[in-house]
Amino acid sequence: MPNSQFTPGIASGRLSDTELKENFADLHAPLEAHEALVAADRCYFCHDAPCMTACPTSIDIPLFIRQIATGTPEAAAQTIFDQNILGGMCARVCPTETLCEEVCVRETAEGKPVEIGRLQRYATDTVMESGKHPYTRADATGKKVAVVGAGPAGLSAAHRLAMKGHDVTVYDARKKAGGLNEFGIAAYKSVDSFAEREVEWLLKIGGIILETGKALGEDFTLASLQDEFDAVFLGMGLGGVNALRAEGEDKSGVADAVDFISELRQSNDLSSLAVGRNVVVIGGGMTAVDAAVQSKLLGAQNVTIAYRRDKGAMGASQYEQELATAKGVRILYNAAPKKVIGNGAVEGVEFEYTTTEGGKLKGTGETVTLEADQVFKAIGQTLSGAPEELAMDGGKIAVSEVGATSVTGIWAGGDCASGGDDLTVTAVAEGRDAAEDIHSYLMGGA
Ligand SMILES: Cc1cc2nc3c(=O)[nH]c(=O)nc-3n(C[C@H](O)[C@H](O)[C@H](O)COP(=O)(O)OP(=O)(O)OC[C@H]3O[C@@H](n4cnc5c(N)ncnc54)[C@H](O)[C@@H]3O)c2cc1C
Numbered sequence: 001m002p003n004s005q006f007t008p009g010i011a012s013g014r015l016s017d018t019e020l021k022e023n024f025a026d027l028h029a030p031l032e033a034h035e036a037l038v039a040a041d042r043c044y045f046c047h048d049a050p051c052m053t054a055c056p057t058s059i060d061i062p063l064f065i066r067q068i069a070t071g072t073p074e075a076a077a078q079t080i081f082d083q084n085i086l087g088g089m090c091a092r093v094c095p096t097e098t099l100c101e102e103v104c105v106r107e108t109a110e111g112k113p114v115e116i117g118r119l120q121r122y123a124t125d126t127v128m129e130s131g132k133h134p135y136t137r138a139d140a141t142g143k144k145v146a147v148v149g150a151g152p153a154g155l156s157a158a159h160r161l162a163m164k165g166h167d168v169t170v171y172d173a174r175k176k177a178g179g180l181n182e183f184g185i186a187a188y189k190s191v192d193s194f195a196e197r198e199v200e201w202l203l204k205i206g207g208i209i210l211e212t213g214k215a216l217g218e219d220f221t222l223a224s225l226q227d228e229f230d231a232v233f234l235g236m237g238l239g240g241v242n243a244l245r246a247e248g249e250d251k252s253g254v255a256d257a258v259d260f261i262s263e264l265r266q267s268n269d270l271s272s273l274a275v276g277r278n279v280v281v282i283g284g285g286m287t288a289v290d291a292a293v294q295s296k297l298l299g300a301q302n303v304t305i306a307y308r309r310d311k312g313a314m315g316a317s318q319y320e321q322e323l324a325t326a327k328g329v330r331i332l333y334n335a336a337p338k339k340v341i342g343n344g345a346v347e348g349v350e351f352e353y354t355t356t357e358g359g360k361l362k363g364t365g366e367t368v369t370l371e372a373d374q375v376f377k378a379i380g381q382t383l384s385g386a387p388e389e390l391a392m393d394g395g396k397i398a399v400s401e402v403g404a405t406s407v408t409g410i411w412a413g414g415d416c417a418s419g420g421d422d423l424t425v426t427a428v429a430e431g432r433d434a435a436e437d438i439h440s441y442l443m444g445g446a
């Protein structure tokens with residue numbers, strides 16, 4: 001092995017193939033059948049279950065857990081898919097510690113929730129691995145709907161619309177469908193090409209034409225879609241990246257965290273992926289944690305996440321922060337980037353310590369410089385290329401509760417639309433709800 005964790009600069013092959021395989025294995029092993037029964041047995045099947053209220057897709061959690069407990073995981077999967085067709089991915093990526101499991105009565109009483117996420121995975125995997133698709137289409141309505149973006153929002157909308165009997169065409173600018181499920185989610189949360197397999201399984205409903213490599217604003221316009229289709233759903237996510245606003249951010253070795261993660265997700269050979277010896281990740285959300293943890297797992301010696309506010313304000317949950325530190329990542333709170341140092345290539349980043357006074361973040365004047373040969377920016381994404389015809393709200397497409405935009409016949413959902421958290425499960429819920437509204441509009445009920 002030519003390189004190691006100590007090789008200076010940005011280098012590939014810092015770890016052996018065996019170490020890389022171990023590092024990027026499934027974060028949570030799937031439950032065996034008997035483990036699922038034991039886990040399901042812990043549920044109290046609460047009336048007015050708080051876990052269900054906390055789920056953005058309102059899955060009937062006590063019902064599906066009871067179905068697992070009575071030995072019918074296929075029925076449990078149906079309960080899940082009825083509300084959330086990407087229930088398999090959500091079982092892997094949902095921050096359950098801040099959603100259903102946080103409010104589970106066994107968490108509040110005993111500090112150990114029912115393992116809802118893992119049980120959901122057990123049920124959905126049972127059906128998906130059988131290759132069966134449990135839905136059929138309603139009679140054809142003769143209506144055509146365009147969906148822009150094949151991420152969780154677009155796929156969820158497309159499936160629901162196809163199920164109602166409409167003919168759907170999904171356009172995606174990328175060559176591969178899945179959105180951030182395919183290009184963004186940390187590799188250890190979605191192993192064995194699960195995102196790709198899930199798209200294939202979802203498309204089994206029929207009635208959905210997938211057109212990849214076709215971008216709104218380049219290959220077609222909103223007006224051309226309006227001419228050709230009876231309704232349009234936009235689920236284009238957030239393609240733009242915020243600037244660091246620190247001197248020297250154009251130096252080589254400074255990259256966007258999402259691009260790094262996307263390259264990692266598409267790599268067939270992790271030993272060929274180069275990573276710095278000293279990596280600094282700037283940001284405080286899930287993307288920052290994912291970039292930092294994966295840098296460490298690739299063999300970087302020192303990885304630091306620098307976040308400008310305090311621990312409590314960090315977008316990444318307590319669980320995610322603990323995951324990062326358990327993998328050897330250091331988190332530096334209250335440090336705002338001032339200057340990227342280096343002569344052409346990055347050598348370090350100077351930070352100013354911060355404090356919050358009267359709700360406002362202020363620099364203290366004290367600085368610290370972290371050595372770095374690679375810097376990842378994970379400071380949030382922005383919407384780019386939104387059609388001009390649509391009203392905006394806070395930099396996103398303004399929508400009603402059911403995803404209707406300011407223009408009749410156009411809906412939007414997921415990260416590109418106003419309101420909601422930027423989570424996979426929220427995107428799925430918004431795609432589904434918009435599809436229901438589109439259906440009533442097309443059938444004359446709106
Ligand atoms: C690094 C990272 C890690 C994350 N980890 C998690 C996690 O662990 N758990 C979680 O719940 N959430 C996570 N999220 C958030 C989650 O991935 C998003 O909230 C979710 O993917 C949003 O879905 P979406 O369908 O709105 O958009 P996206 O998933 O972004 O999909 C949008 C699709 O639209 C396409 N598109 C864009 N512009 C055009 C155009 N002009 N024409 C045609 N197609 C276009 C894109 O190619 C893309 O396929 C993470 C996000 C990132 C960035």
Ligand code: SF4
Pocket residue numbers: 042043044045046049050051052061062065103104105106114116
């Ligand atoms: S809150 Fe916990 S115990 Fe109650 S139904 Fe939900 S998972 Fe079961």
